[in-house]
Amino acid sequence: WRNPSCNGKLPPGSMGFPLLGETLQFFSPNTSCDIPPFIKQRMKRYGPIFKTSLVGRPVVVSTDPDLNYFIFQQEGKIFQSWYPDTFTEIFGKQNVGSLHGFMYKYLKNMVLNLFGPESLKKMLSEVEEAACTTLQQLSCQENCVELKEATARMIFDLTAKKLISYDSTKSSENLRENFVAFIQGLISFPLDVPGTAYHKCLQGRKRAMKMLKNMLQERREMPRKQQKDFFDYVIEELRKEGTLLTEAIALDLMFVLLFASFETTSLALTYAIKLLSDNPSVLNQLQEENEAILKRRKNPNSGVTWQEYKSMTFTFQLITETARLANIVPGIFRKALREVNFKGYTIPAGWAIMVCPPAVHLNPAKYQDPLAFNPSRWEGMELNGATKHFMAFGGGMRFCVGTDFAKVQMAVFLHSLVTKYRWQPIKGGNIVRTPGLQFPNGFHVQITKKDQTHQRKHEPEYTTTN
Numbered sequence: 001w002r003n004p005s006c007n008g009k010l011p012p013g014s015m016g017f018p019l020l021g022e023t024l025q026f027f028s029p030n031t032s033c034d035i036p037p038f039i040k041q042r043m044k045r046y047g048p049i050f051k052t053s054l055v056g057r058p059v060v061v062s063t064d065p066d067l068n069y070f071i072f073q074q075e076g077k078i079f080q081s082w083y084p085d086t087f088t089e090i091f092g093k094q095n096v097g098s099l100h101g102f103m104y105k106y107l108k109n110m111v112l113n114l115f116g117p118e119s120l121k122k123m124l125s126e127v128e129e130a131a132c133t134t135l136q137q138l139s140c141q142e143n144c145v146e147l148k149e150a151t152a153r154m155i156f157d158l159t160a161k162k163l164i165s166y167d168s169t170k171s172s173e174n175l176r177e178n179f180v181a182f183i184q185g186l187i188s189f190p191l192d193v194p195g196t197a198y199h200k201c202l203q204g205r206k207r208a209m210k211m212l213k214n215m216l217q218e219r220r221e222m223p224r225k226q227q228k229d230f231f232d233y234v235i236e237e238l239r240k241e242g243t244l245l246t247e248a249i250a251l252d253l254m255f256v257l258l259f260a261s262f263e264t265t266s267l268a269l270t271y272a273i274k275l276l277s278d279n280p281s282v283l284n285q286l287q288e289e290n291e292a293i294l295k296r297r298k299n300p301n302s303g304v305t306w307q308e309y310k311s312m313t314f315t316f317q318l319i320t321e322t323a324r325l326a327n328i329v330p331g332i333f334r335k336a337l338r339e340v341n342f343k344g345y346t347i348p349a350g351w352a353i354m355v356c357p358p359a360v361h362l363n364p365a366k367y368q369d370p371l372a373f374n375p376s377r378w379e380g381m382e383l384n385g386a387t388k389h390f391m392a393f394g395g396g397m398r399f400c401v402g403t404d405f406a407k408v409q410m411a412v413f414l415h416s417l418v419t420k421y422r423w424q425p426i427k428g429g430n431i432v433r434t435p436g437l438q439f440p441n442g443f444h445v446q447i448t449k450k451d452q453t454h455q456r457k458h459e460p461e462y463t464t465t466n
């Protein structure tokens with residue numbers, strides 16, 4: 001295991017212990033906002049491209065912008081989307097990340113139909129309503145509220161409504177509770193015994209898939225006249241003769257979309273609010289931009305229009321800067337379909353490759369003072385799509401299909417929050433990476449309506465513990 005066979009020169013690095021490789025070091029929790037210590041130490045020792053062994057597989061780790069770019073551009077040709085077995089066990093063998101070629105394109109189009117810009121334009125008022133209702137409820141709480149949980153609930157409900165018309169207030173079963181502990185379980189040691197995050201994920205998947213299957217079955221038995229949600233669209237497709245879609249693929253897709261949408265976006269939103277709490281001058285700028293939108297509005301009771309949304313320049317810079325620092329996806333995995341030679345190194349066919357976004361996003365040679373939260377660094381820059389130095393939403397053909405949806409939700413929530421409310425951090429807000437981002441103690445804040453701030457008789461005594 002120490003010296004794997006290779007026709008050329010393997011990148012430097014250690015293969016760790018037999019079977020275990022360097023898995024334990026990779027997953028060891030850290031509280032750093034910087035490049036994960038596992039990566040940083042090895043970059044120092046071996047350079048930007050190095051080899052290791054994770055969960056029983058030889059892996060080349062790439063922190064090199066040119067190799068990353070090459071990998072994204074060669075998707076489906078020299079490289080192919082590949083995720084550790086933990087992923088396929090949890091997301092299903094036919095999930096969108098494991099499909100390739102024609103079937104993959106077919107599914108991607110289906111998803112873009114739902115979450116692409118045209119659909120989002122129509123969804124804007126629904127997103128705003130969800131944000132306003134959530135904020136209203138949170139501000140009515142006497143005690144402080146936990147933001148990660150609250151935003152996750154809001155986003156899950158909105159996505160589940162779009163996909164399957166699921167209404168958590170009317171359903172007897174709680175679909176979302178099956179997705180808890182997923183981020184920890186996805187990139188984790190695949191030990192399926194009670195107590196591990198991986199085991200919790202597998203149990204959650206089983207229950208959620210059973211619920212989704214029942215729902216799809218019920219809907220098939222009682223089809224609706226108007227096409228309203230993604231389920232209806234899927235059923236329509238399943239009925240077509242010669243269709244590529246199967247019930248199993250449709251259910252796996254539903255499952256991935258539910259997870260991918262709420263967990264990533266709620267983490268990003270919570271992190272944005274944490275960063276804003278720590279950076280009052282950035283908060284001021286955000287407030288100025290969003291209050292100016294309200295001032296320009298002719299009808300004060302109307303909601304955010306698409307034009308207004310598109311004009312939120314600073315808000316988009318802030319979202320991009322949050323995504324750069326949050327590094328919600330700490331590793332993007334691929335497999336080499338054939339032997340690859342790059343910058344003097346050989347990557348043997350069949351090896352896994354992990355593109356490492358945090359190393360790119362926190363590179364001091366590219367980002368001045370890389371750990372500083374400075375949305376203005378994006379001024380005048382193109383914020384759509386990926387570049388060699390920004391890949392929070394992936395890159396190439398597999399660029400995240402939910403990027404626009406995530407941005408709409410974040411921008412609209414932040415707009416409502418800073419124009420109508422104030423908040424005060426109470427406790428939590430500290431982060432841990434394993435290597436996925438987590439808030440182990442949540443992020444507890446007290447939210448008050450702006451015009452009520454001065455009317456409260458007993459202003460709570462806020463203590464910022466972090």
Ligand code: HEM
Nearest residue numbers: 097260261264265268328329392393394398400401402406
């Ligand atoms: C802040 C929020 C989000 C972040 C940081 C994020 C990040 C990413 C990244 C890095 C990838 C690329 C994975 C790869 O190349 O292997 C990806 C793919 C994907 N994302 Fe997102 N995402 C977010 C929100 C969403 C939302 C809201 C949805 C659902 C609507 C979504 C659905 C997907 C799907 C289905 C893929 C797989 C696409 C493919 O294989 O072509 N994501 N995301």
